[in-house]
Amino acid sequence: MELDSLYQEVILDHYKHPLNKGLSENYGAQVHHVNPSCGDEITLNVTAIDGKISAITWDGVGCSISQASVSIASDLLVNKSFAEADAILNEFTELMQSKGTKEGNPDVLEDAVALAGVSKFPARIKCALLGWMAFKDAAVRINTTTGGE
Amino acid sequence: MELDSLYQEVILDHYKHPLNKGLSENYGAQVHHVNPSCGDEITLNVTAIDGKISAITWDGVGCSISQASVSIASDLLVNKSFAEADAILNEFTELMQSKGTKEGNPDVLEDAVALAGVSKFPARIKCALLGWMAFKDAAVRINTTTGGE
Amino acid sequence: MSFDVTKVRKDFPIFERTIRDGKKLVYLDSGATSQKPLSVIEAESNFYKFTNAAVHRGAHQLAEEATDSYEGARLKVANFLGAKEEEIVFTKNATESLNLVAYAMGNAQPGSRFALTSKDQIVVTEMEHHANLIPWQQLAARTGAELKWFEVTPEGRLDLSAINSIITENTKVVALTHQSNVLGTINPLEAITARAHEVGAVVVLDACQSVPHMPIDVKKLNVDFLAFSGHKALGPTGVGVLWSSVFEELPPFLFGGSMIETVTMTSATWAPAPRKFEAGVPNMAQAVGLGAALDYLTEIGMQSIFDHEVELTGYLMNGLLQIPELSIVGPQNTDARGGSVSFTVGHIHPHDLGQYLDSQGVAVRTGHHCAWPLTRKLGVPATTRASLYLYNDESDCDALFAAITGAQKYFA
């Protein structure tokens, strides 16, 4: 069933046992993003030390795709430099826009390759990107204020 | 040719030799009406004595139908009481809306029966009615002010 | 049920197609947009094929025929609503119809019954679609008027207990929905219209979810404006309707060709309604298509359609309530409610549920249904909505039940 390519085991696992869920008390930047078409909401805290992402925590409500995706991102992007994170994010965005033609590089994207199937369901791409776009926004804020230190 | 039912001889005569064209100096009411879809304009003066229409004069630019129709009306309605004029006007309006099914009563409408063919050309009904609606408006004004005396 | 759904379905070409690997299309999303019978599709095509020309503008035969078709459609809409032709304005959708009223009120001269100041109030309800909420928020912001609203009870009904303090002497307009697109609730209008008119306010009715589904006689509704969308009533996209009995007093909204009486470089005067509100070359083919849609509905009978939907809604709710962990949001029985049924299923997010249903050929809508304040009030982030129409039957409901049960296993 094509549906299985969307709801991979890894995704449902992350959905049921999300990583880094629960907001940290301190943070370099906090952002709140919504998906206007379905009402999903997410709050994301990012902390950085010496230009390296030291912690990502989040909270929110949403579908399995959006929740799993932010869980994966929060795990994947931590301990990376902003430049590295940016590269991963670009690769992930490309994967999402691939309409099912790409598999994703597991060396770069790790668990996020499980989201490749989303690209075949245009209405769900926004769900998968919600957490990543929130991260992107937070990264900009950290790097344009002194919040990162 | 169906066109001939629209452009009867009588109509072209009135168009070429309009009656009562040229505005009187004095009047009981003066109105200005336009046909927004083609830009035709008419100014109409109505004078009444003792509740009887004593003079109708007009000026304006427009197509043969609108010019002939106001010429005919200005001749037909003069020397009538407002009630009589109203009855004629109603009969004329009905004729215009008849979609070619009525011939018009020549005893009441006189030359105006020549406009019967207009009812088959919906876009032209407004042309034929322009002068009559101006008269109707003027009559209302005369009867709601003392202008009629 | 006095008509044959199987026969009705044959009139709708889309039911000949299948979904996701050959599954039957179970279309339960008519609350978002309805499917179209062939007669509507052909009415629109035939306009282009045989009588296409700009209405009201040419002195040639095609223009006459186009005008006849377009004005004929207006007459059909008028008859359908029990209204007069000059009370019908064609818009592009209900959203434009509602914005038209709000903007035109904003254009009213000081002292007019439509003009608002910071002393005035606008009343809406908590169950409004964004299209009947945000235009009023904006009008309030522009004029300084206060926005007030009726709340929604946990049963999904309007709480009218404070009606006299919500609609006051300062209320200029009361805008509300006839039937909620989320809850299915049909609102009781009498008390509200009576109170509104007592204080001199106009009532704007969002009839998007009622006109397509029940007999409507505007004369009996006692409202001043009524808006609906063609595409939810078997009609084409790109056409909506605004009915009003007070058009003469209302200033225009969109400005341009065909809505004028005279124009100079610095000023303009307006044609009488409905022309005053239809600037530019109108959506002629779409209006004609809507006329055909209303013919189709009339032929079947609006009362029969309503009865069919009430019966089917009972069947739908009954079946849904037998599914463990499923709860229906809004009225739990068929009293004063239409065929939109929103629900949640345990912890399965509506987006995931909808996706699973889709894999089974079942088309529903998930999310906040453009009524976000209501969803928030109901305390749910989102719901799943099944909405019925004349072409649905019990087999569609059964397919939904089976698919929900399947989803529960899939996401267990």
Added chain:
Amino acid sequence: MSFDVTKVRKDFPIFERTIRDGKKLVYLDSGATSQKPLSVIEAESNFYKFTNAAVHRGAHQLAEEATDSYEGARLKVANFLGAKEEEIVFTKNATESLNLVAYAMGNAQPGSRFALTSKDQIVVTEMEHHANLIPWQQLAARTGAELKWFEVTPEGRLDLSAINSIITENTKVVALTHQSNVLGTINPLEAITARAHEVGAVVVLDACQSVPHMPIDVKKLNVDFLAFSGHKALGPTGVGVLWSSVFEELPPFLFGGSMIETVTMTSATWAPAPRKFEAGVPNMAQAVGLGAALDYLTEIGMQSIFDHEVELTGYLMNGLLQIPELSIVGPQNTDARGGSVSFTVGHIHPHDLGQYLDSQGVAVRTGHHCAWPLTRKLGVPATTRASLYLYNDESDCDALFAAITGAQKYFA
């Protein structure tokens, strides 16, 4: 001429019908609305038959397919204009597009580049269609801004001699037509856009009569907004386009579903463009039909279409000028002019002339062509207009010449 008009005509079902007792349809009214090729009619029907669902709103296959079709149409429009997808907004017609800009500017916060005060000025021209004049009159009236305009010379050209005193440091917007629907004049844009941008004003281009008839690359036009109507470009009725490169800064116009980011009972925030400007269920089938129309035009080639029309306009003007008592209003040669030719014939009133032409199967438009101030300026109460498109050829012009000569005898 690099395409075969006889072949082109076969693509348009309407040319199979006849007018008034079996006469050939000589359609010379494309300036009002164009005829539609079968591919456009079918694109719209097929949307309803196969993929009809509310775009952007459902998580089901139909909704996905509908969204693909609708967004695919947006991409086609973008490509046609040399623009980006997010710069394309679908409206119901050009009139709405132009009103959108004027109203949205009216919604701008004080201090924004779009906000107008009584110190500001709006510039239009004397040859504007009512749709690009009255919205600005109204915006001026609402904000206290001053309305100024470029005059039209007796040759039917814009008088730009006073450009620096007409467009001043206080000018916030310059709105003008690319090609006059009465005179056929194609306006020189460079001087105007340069001056407008020098003083920080935005330029709004009414491209109703240019986009359907010539190659357009918005990047080269140096304007900020461009509006056109689908129905004049072989597309369906009920769809218009507004292009802009400054949508992000512009506040929204119509409020409702799909244009929001978040909504509470008292406030709302907006989605990014183009969604911000497309409230409600859009004219999906019509947008798709417009996409098919632009495909059709592209297939033939906009340069070929333009060349064909220039050549045919030459033939038309030449023939007309040989008719005694006929005078053409506007440019007398084909330099910088398109295929709309307006004229008067002695003392025959245009309405009567049009009626006679109609009896011969020739469809033209008569009146002020929704440009009343221009007609007044030209010193005529009304004119007769023949307007050409890709499906016209010399035989259409010949039929017009013969019919005019006939009218002269008839009304002699």
